[in-house]
Amino acid sequence: MDQIIAQVRKELITNGNEKVKKSGERYFREEVRLHGLQSADVGRIGKAWYCSIKDRTKEEIFTLCEELWKSGFMEEGFIACNWSYYVHRQYEPSDILVFEKWIRNFVSNWATCDTLCNHTVGTLLEMYPEKVSFLKRWAIDPGRWVKRASAVSLIIPARKGLFRDDIFEIADILLMDPDDMVQKGYGWMLKAASRADNTDVFNYVMKNKADMPRTSLRYAIEKMPENLKRLAMAK
Numbered sequence: 001m002d003q004i005i006a007q008v009r010k011e012l013i014t015n016g017n018e019k020v021k022k023s024g025e026r027y028f029r030e031e032v033r034l035h036g037l038q039s040a041d042v043g044r045i046g047k048a049w050y051c052s053i054k055d056r057t058k059e060e061i062f063t064l065c066e067e068l069w070k071s072g073f074m075e076e077g078f079i080a081c082n083w084s085y086y087v088h089r090q091y092e093p094s095d096i097l098v099f100e101k102w103i104r105n106f107v108s109n110w111a112t113c114d115t116l117c118n119h120t121v122g123t124l125l126e127m128y129p130e131k132v133s134f135l136k137r138w139a140i141d142p143g144r145w146v147k148r149a150s151a152v153s154l155i156i157p158a159r160k161g162l163f164r165d166d167i168f169e170i171a172d173i174l175l176m177d178p179d180d181m182v183q184k185g186y187g188w189m190l191k192a193a194s195r196a197d198n199t200d201v202f203n204y205v206m207k208n209k210a211d212m213p214r215t216s217l218r219y220a221i222e223k224m225p226e227n228l229k230r231l232a233m234a235k
Contacts, residue, residue: 183216184216187216
């Protein structure tokens, strides 16, 4: 194991708090492994140690990220997400395969899914829009976090008005998914898209509201004017 990883892990363990750990474990429905740190402290530790590796190659940093992911501890996953984003100026199209591997093999809750996808995957998609085709494959995957990733990877691009047609195509694929984590994910994607184009998202909701789970619908219309919310929620 790289000594940097050992030192990062030691600092996380040293700063862990049992009360924070227990509170975090109650917050998730699925079993999670936690050292017991607040997110701000995890960010601070990760950023400080990144200064020690910033001159390494992108590939070397990705290898360190994978070592962190393999531990199964959420805080280490968060640092892996941050480190992989810090090198975003060096992203290449093929890096989508690295991120897909992490989603499939290591993401096991909504927090690590969203942290990895919002920034790392979302930024790569903005740089290489053709890689949005991966999301459509993820959307039909049997894994709940892979499916959620297909939607939440577009949150930040959606706010900028990007990938409009792809967003609705992915929403179509996920429309009637029974998993509430997937429903919340694509509802959030639609909400983000509504910030750039309220009308298109409202029309999409009205067209599909008979089939759309109420969870997804409520997320999608959350930022809309009250009169549009009432119309969307009406039976």
